[in-house]
Amino acid sequence: MSDPVRIGNASGFYGDRLTAVHEMLDGGHLDYLTGDYLAELTMLILGRDRLKDPSRGYAKTFLKQMETSLGLAIDKNVKIVVNAGGLNPHGLAVALRELADTLRVDAQIAFVSGDDLQPRAAELGLGTPITANAYLGGFGIKAALDRGADIVVTGRVTDASLTVGAAASAHGWGYKDLDAIAGAIVAGHVIECGPQATGGNYSFFTEIPMGRLGFPIAEVAADGSSVITKHENTGGAVTVGTVTAQLLYEIQGPRYYNPDSTALLDTIEIAQLGDDRVGISGVRGEAPPTDLKVSLNHLAGIRNEVDVVLTGLDIEAKADLFKAQFTAALPTSPAELTWELSRLDRPDAETEEQASALLKCVARDPNPAVVGRPFSATAVELALASYPGFTLTAPPGNGAPYGVFEPGYVDAGLVEHRVTQPDGVSIVIEPSPLRAEPTRDVSVPDSGPVDDWGPTRRAPLGEIIGARSGDKGGSANIGAWARTDEQFTWLDQTLTVDRVKELLPEVADLTVHRYRLPKLRALNFVIEGVLGRGVAENVRFDPQAKGLGEWLRSRVVDLPERFSR
Structure with missing residues (x-):
């Protein structure tokens, strides 16, 4: 395919606008529609779901979206690529096949797996997490689309890999096409968070026609250059500013590491080409790193919290009194106890809320008995014996489990990147043969001499x-x-x-x-x-x-x- 391919995105996170899939399919021409449902926190949530029920672990909202949009996608010949499979892409693929049968829609469904390293975590030196998922690249998606899949569901791939897989299939790219892949990585990074590219969370939002924002589209050419746009008659705007803002979101140095290419962000050139059309060109790519990043989530213990309101005069003294009383009265000291005083109060306030500050106490401990009801009850027991105006923001609770995230790394050759095609044939995607030890970016504290800028x-x-x-x-x-x-x-x-x-x-x-x-x-x-x-x-x-x-x-x-x- 030599013409640019139009890749839309309809989800930036698990919980994004439910109707966006239908809106994107109905709003104008697309070749592919992607959806990003996963984040580091989402993987922990899905991991806890899977602990309760092994058949769960995927984004159920995507299945609900397909109830009203699957037939439309097939009718319009739009291929769908999403990472909604989470920790159970096979389970989501099975549910989609059942839904297609119920709707009497002939949909070819494939899924990408192999990212889930939790059963092998200890063997790979990753400890004993409840989730351990390698960030896979886009060539498994490409293989599924090349084989005729209408829908490809994946587990943990990099966010940009959804776009990379679609563009690589459309243009026939191979691993050697590092610059083109890097361009698609950048385009994928821009559209992955949905309306953040069309004015959402934008610093200069007063300059944008806000309201019900449209979701973005990347028109990706065969050389990897792209144009970011949106459907006509949708809210928001696509400008150099909105695209720049999203390019800077959650990045580190100039090198943006992905499993198929390392995009050099300092080579990007952007330009306003017209209303709601921003061109991205000049992106260069280097060899991808030898290792894949792994998202690790561990259950760390139980956390509970007490928030008290401090009103009026002597805020600091009131906070000190409650801290001393509460700490002395605790039946058992938690492993971690932290305090934070937020001075939201103002002098001579016209409302009680404006005269009040908040004091937060957070406790963490592996033992639920230490930070459960006894912890909360200790605060309640001080209600009539502490500072004047004592009140809590919420009734006492039992606390809840909390997790911690940490990144891990594993050689890509140790991860079985697998694609199960619509006909049931399963193939393994070999990692890029161009992998190399990454060049690390160097932080620059300042730019050197300072000019005289006048008054x-x-x-x-x-x-x-x-x-x-x-x-x-x-x-x-x-x-x-x-x-x-x-x-x-x-x-x-x-x-x-x-x-x-x-x-x-x-x-x-x-x-x-x-x-x-x-x-x-x-x-x-x-x-x-x-x-x-x-x-x-x-x-x-x-x-x-x-x-x-x-x-x-x-x-x-x-x-x-x-x-x-």
Whole structure:
């Protein structure tokens, strides 16, 4: 196929808009429709589902979506590629076949497996997790589509592999086509989070026609270049800004490692080609790494939480009193006990809520008896014997299990990437023969000499700078970008690692890496350990770091007066 292939995406996470699949199929021409249902936290949720019932472990919402959309997809000859199989792609494929029979729809269904390493975890040096899933590439998907599959369901592949598999099948790519694959990786990264590419979570959202946002489409050409767009008459917009924001989401250094190619993000060139059309070109690819990343989730114990409200005067003294009383009264000290006081109060407040602060106490322990009802009851027993105005935000609870995430790595040759075709024939996909030890990106703390920018004014950084942030296991990233070359030069000289730590005191004692992406007019900061042991374990105010970039934008700095609002 020499013409660009239109690949839409209808899901950015497990819980995204249920009607999006039908909207994308009904809204205009597509060749393929993808859906991303998996995240690190989702794998833990599915793992707990599987512990309760071995027949579960896949995204049930996709099956519900197919009840109303399977026939439409077949009628319009749109191939569907999703990772909704989660921990049980075979189970989802069986359920889809049953649904197709019920609907009397002739659908050829294939599934990709082999990512689930949990039974072999100890043998592979990965410990004893409840889930252990290798991030597979797109060539299993390609094989299934080449064999005539209408629907391909996978387990844990990289998010971009959904697009890579579809484009590789359409254009006949092989492992040697590193640049083209890298281009598809970048296109897949842009559309994988659905409406984040069309204005969702966008710093300059007031410039976008918000509302019911449309989902994105990547028109991927044979050379790997692409155009990001959306169906006509859908909400939002596709601009250089919205695409840049998504390109910076949850990345690390300039090298974006995938099993089929390593995309060099600092080679990306983007341009506005028309209304809701942004071109991506120039992407170069290197050999993929020898190892596959593995998502590991462990059940770590039981967690419980008590939140008390502190109102009015003497907030700090009230907090100290409750801490001392509560700690002394606990029948057993938990393995971990953490406190966080959020000063949301303001002086001379006009409402009681505005006069109040929150004190959070979180306990973790392997023993449910230690952090269960006795823990909560201890707080309740202090209701009439502690600070004035004592109240809890919720009744006492028994606590709940929590998990921790950590990445692992395993040689790709030890993972059996398997595709079961619609006719039941199962084949193994060999890893890329081009694999090589990866080149590691080097963090650059600052850009060197600083120019004289003339008169300045005190204003929020976000008046001129956009940002997008997100979680990477226990770390987080903040991508900050400028909209003109001059503003990027200033940003590059101004926003050093030390300056980020100064503006965000919560990360002052953590390791922060700084990477430059000048073609995107962007800097990317990776903050190690800010999320503890992952979203399922930490109780940070913003556990997935989604607002971290917006916090940075809100900080007041010395902006050159030449940069008008």
